[in-house]
Amino acid sequence: EPEVTQTPSHQVTQMGQEVILRCVPISNHLYFYWYRQILGQKVEFLVSFYNNEISEKSEIFDDQFSVERPDGSNFTLKIRSTKLEDSAMYFCASIPVGQTPFFGPGTRLTVL
């Protein structure tokens, strides 16, 4: 069964550093999402991406965040200057038309 994959599984970085989280969505899916989950809290929507552009973003998704689909397969989330409060699990999800999101296993980001 096809699945969404994410790398790395765990990223440790220093505050102020840039990080790039990578996702490979399921190949025939058209919509792509990033969500995050701070430890012990609920999953929160960050951004949705369709047709090579952002279709919606949350208040959390400020100027420090950006998304890209650089090569038609990978889907990346970049955090330009990480803060302590960016420490969380980041989940990528992809969706075929008319169905529910399929989530990846997540990247655990730890900002020191």
Place this chain on the structure above:
Amino acid sequence: QQQVKQSPQSLIVQKGGISIINCAYENTAFDYFPWYQQFPGKGPALLIAIRPDVSEKKEGRFTISFNKSAKQFSLHIMDSQPGDSATYFCAASPDSSYKLIFGSGTRLLVRP
């Protein structure tokens, strides 16, 4: 109005018992209501989902009950098993965006 309220926060059930988790929403634009199961260190996995044109959906031991007038929906896990021990999230989305608004999660522990 974008919130989904979930209760209880945690639940302990004996093996073979019924687990019941409740969610409520306010936004009448929501028309898709999935439940996700999450094991530690993993991404949310779709368990079962319902649309508001039906009041109940059953898949194996899992049943969603939906009350459109009360804007509430619940997950029932019949014959609960220790392997069901996980965190359960309800969610809602307006179908047009596929963006999921998650509840705060319920940690279920099924005792042998």
